Amino acid sequence: MFLFETFAPVAALVGLAAVAGWIFTTWMRIKHGYPLDGAWGQAIYPQKNDEAMERIKLLSQENAQLRAELGAIKDRLANVERIVTDSSLTLDREIEQLRGKNN
Numbered sequence: 001m002f003l004f005e006t007f008a009p010v011a012a013l014v015g016l017a018a019v020a021g022w023i024f025t026t027w028m029r030i031k032h033g034y035p036l037d038g039a040w041g042q043a044i045y046p047q048k049n050d051e052a053m054e055r056i057k058l059l060s061q062e063n064a065q066l067r068a069e070l071g072a073i074k075d076r077l078a079n080v081e082r083i084v085t086d087s088s089l090t091l092d093r094e095i096e097q098l099r100g101k102n103n
Contacts, residue, residue: 029036036044083091 026036038044
């Protein structure tokens with residue numbers, strides 16, 4: 001009984017350290033893009049087949065389009081903020097200058 005009482009906490013700590021180490025290494029592998037392994041050593045993630053590569057390509061294109069749209073929206077917002085914060089006299093002058101250039 002005495003042996004079990006002294007060995008059990010040590011065994012629990014070793015088991016807890018092993019689980020914590022597994023979680024940490026899995027997190028590091030995911031963070032740095034390494035593939036995860038299954039129970040028998042087969043790669044689980046990422047699966048690189050034609051469908052996955054096509055999906056990545058489409059998502060990359062969509063991401064580029066959304067970034068361009070966001071840039072345009074930021075520019076428009078900057079103009080709106082400038083219009084709202086400028087005095088009306090300065091704004092009137094700029095509008096008249098633009099009208100003069102267009103005519």
